[in-house]
Amino acid sequence: MAFSVKRLLIGRPLKSTEINEQKLSNVKALAILSSDALSSVAYGPEQVIIVLATFSYLAIWYSLPIAFGILILLTALVLSYRQIIFAYPHGGGAYVVSKENLGAKPGLIAGGALLVDYILTVAVSVSSGADAIASAFPVLLPFKVEIAVSFIIFITILNLRGVTESANVFAFPVYLFIFAILLLIGTSLYKIVTGAVPPEAEVSVGTPVAGISLFLLLKAFASGCSALTGVEAISNAVPNFKDPAPANAAKTLAGMGTILAIMVAGITFLAYYYGIVPSATETVVSQIASHTFGRNIVYYFIQVATTIILVLAANTGFSAFPLLAVNLAKDKYLPRMFLSRGERLVYSNGILTLAVAAIILVFLFNGNTEHLIPLYAVGVFIPFTLSQTGMMVKWMREKPAGWVQRFLINTTGAIICFIVTSMFFITKLNQVWPVLIFLPLIVLFFDRIRNHYLAVGDQLRLCPDEPAKPIKGNIIIVPVSGITRVVENSLIYAKSLSPDLIIAVYVGFTKEETKKFEEKWKKWQPGIRLVTIYSSYRNINGKLGKFIDMVNSRAMKANYGVTVIIPQFLPKKGWHNILHNQSGLILREYLLHRKNVVVSTVPYHLKK
Template sequence: MELRHRDHPRRHDVVAPADDDPSQPTVESHPPMLETLKRSLVGAPLASSEIDEQRISKRVGLAVFSSDAISSTAYATEEILFVVALGASSLALGLPVLVPIALAVALLLLIVSASYRQTIHSYPSGGGSYVVSRENLGETPSLVAGASLLVDYILTVAVSISAGVAAILSIPAFAGLRDHRVAVGLVLVALITLVNLRGVKESGRAFAIPTYVYIVTFGALVVVGLAKAELGLFGGLSPVDAEGFEGALNGGELGLFLVLKGFSSGAVALTGVEAISNGVPAFQKPAPRNAAVTLSWMAAILGTLFLGSAVLATAVMPVPSHDQTVIAQLGLAVFGSGPLFLVLQIATACILTMAANTAYADFPRLSFIIAGDGYLPRQLANRGDRLVFSNGILLLAAAASTLLIGFGGITTALIPLYAVGVFTSFTLSQTGMVRHHLRLREAGWQRGVAINGVGAFTTFVVLLIVAITKFSSGAWLPLIVIPTVVVLFRGVSSHYQRVRSGLRLPDRIVLEPTAHTVVVLVGDVHRGTVEALRYAWSLHPTHLLAVTVVADDDAETAIRERWARVPGDIRLDVIRSPYRELTRPLLRYVDEVDDRWDGDIVTVLIPEFVVSRWWGHFLHNNSALLLKGRLLFRRGTVVTSVPYHLNA
């Protein structure tokens, strides 16, 4: 029987309950146990008004944004030696070129850091290379810069964690974990992710002390080591045992190509230099000045420690190995196997692991900016309840974990992928800054053009060196990945443009009454079904139908007997499905209803009972989810769940 109603329900104003207080945090509907677990792990939610209180000082900022760059002192020297002292070359040929390569890298560091100081003062809102390129070079260069940075940050986490694991495994007590390198790395990723989900300020505090312990310990290694090597103080150096060295100690050839390849490996020491320019808003006010000072501190510390370790290595003559890092060998030679060596290794493992925090601080922030421009999913522009971009943090952790698994947690295997994105973003940023100075011609613009011009030229040359010398070692991969990410950016942007076009209001808006057909899906006749029918009546539909799917005669007879108790003379349509399929027969039925009353809005009501225990949902059939998913893509159809809450 068809029920027709020509009158339409009145609209009612929605009034918020009197006890609602918008100043209080929203109570989420998570099950109590999950909510308690979440709060114990990430902490209580923070109000938006507290965002200024989350800004960090220069001392904390050095730990948060410079740990990546400073941590490279723990493996950059080793990466140079892996190239110039292995394979076609030898340790005797590779060690003499180590210091000249380190000097070239230090000079490059000076140029890049001076260039980024210009960026900090010109673009205090953050965003680094992406924003500079967007404002001065156009859409495509900005997307290339953004893709390069995002890939760089993912690799930062993977390289830092793998290097941290290598430092841990160099401690004799943990040598037994060498076969579980990837598992140890994944545990470290999970821990650093959890700390970052608690907020920028808390993660900075957690990482500040280990960062400074590393700086002091590594500084002591360089100072004491050089005093022993050059002045013969403190009993001199203990020699490195080279018996286990896999390459040749003497002989071989060292041509220009290998020297340039070694330089490109050492240039990874510059990774993370741009991080401070990306995160300027995170600093206490005046943010640009504090960020610039922190950048200068970082460059001075990084340059001094890197050069010092290279000079020390020429005296100690360490042998590059995946089983024991070069820094561990330097530590044994200078400190012996006592407590100071253990402190050095623990501090190195900590700084390498926490170097990933630079990426955790910048990747979500850059994703927020790019998502705000419509090139990434909007979810990445949302702050979590701890005022961090938690979706970006989780995405970064997942991507870096995938790399760790794919490359077996070996630092050297990841390094060639690392430098291409770094120097691509460097070059675009400095080129954009040259255009910025020429366009605005602010006070002192000639000096700015000179600094950034030298930076752009130098980093472009290094980019070519890295791309050429590391191409066969894996540098070709970023040359594919970065354009792929750019295509992804454009695809996301095109989607949002289509959505905006589809949602755009016409010039004249007309609201007319529309016929309404309501279909109630009946799995069985119970209280939830009655609630759904009561709700269906409240909609004042033009047509009200009920439908069920059965497999055989007995099932049909049983449900018709129970349906007879339902008042209102509502027709129950029974669909036979001998193969016990549910979704397809119901979709065909909705198509038939739509054809019968063409022009109606079809609302499908799905009664669902809700159990009080979260685990109870796993004990019931959730086929309604699949059906709702299929109906969602059907034009002119509204799908509504009508929950009935049980105490079970």
């Protein structure tokens, strides 16, 4: 039953040779890797206006030069990540760049920040989508958490089905959103040029605003830079592109940057031209659409497209998180399970880990993750700053042809990203302070994992100077609970291994019961030594453990091994297992951690 459901949801297994068929074309890659960045148009420009309007409505015109500054940073990031794509075609983005050029610790900070950011991306995106649905249908308001979790499960299943299948599903809504926003901007500009819409801005560009400070402008700039979250995702996912992967990834990054720049510039200009005032009940995009089209079908089309893209922004996390986890796992900073591809040739462990973490976050914050958006943004700009700085170091160290121009691009990006990151900490410390705690903890977690793998490697590595010490013989211990076919099956196997050194052990709860068993044993297996142990407290595992430890201690001195053979019967049907106490499995787990003791289970398969 479970197998059939899995096949229905995920599909048939794919051969390893089909991996190239799972590579993304540029059109599909743009859809699944840019949804986070493109969706930020729905709230990035609005964040700038909110900060400025809080100070004074007259200051809103500053949104235009601030948007210009954001576009400069976007250009620097696109050019920088384009260079990263070609320099590091195996993916990894900010983590790989920071690790190789700045050192392991900066790399881990960048990697840890991005992993957390992708989890926040999923949680924030699906919660925003749930809010939009609940706003349209208030009866669903008590079920926001369930709706958000349903979105995560749906996106998880699609990603588990494979990269190309998720791209097939997500491509249409993403391009629908791009069309909707470009339609909004194009129609509005046409009406403005033809004079159909008079300007409603009350303040002209350049009007002095008394009391405004550089600090406030930088705060607005930092808030607006939330529109740049997700720009790095393509550089993390280069291996998912069709060959030549770096060239295709670079083209897709350029396409995403161009579309994002047009959208940010267009929405910011229209918000200023229409004199949009931030509202708690209506978004800036909604107000612009209302001014341009009125409350007609086109307006609702734009709103629906915006709502869908906010949900699908979560897919960027599902695309980038597993590949970043792969790079960390290759360097032994994450468990090796993240290196394994699933039946559909995707890194399913990374996908499932991200889904579980995002679901936990949604439940912890009851679907209200708005105050996590600053964390979400600062989690991106820390890696932005580190990756730009890392590329500066790379060009200075290697000095390839044309390195000065590349160095200047990265320097510009590094300075701006550092300013943005600093402004987040200065102006939103009450919201972003957890970063100062969880990032060191994540780095410590990474180090612990790596130290474990290094220690395991040292202990498993063969040393020619230290040949293994041969074992003289093997003592077989067989715990028995009665005289049955299961025990007989195990004794036959034990005799095949060591017919002269077999000890059967029986733990009795009463002296009468123990004596009766001894008498039956002598008649049934007179050639095998039986040791009986009396336990007045019915502590089978404890008594067996002490006896095995005693035998093992003596065996080690004589250079003998100890093997414990556990008899176990297996029911014909799986659900029959719940009708039995599984004492064999419990005993096996109890004994596994003892040195010099081999634990072996001999199954006896029931036929009815």
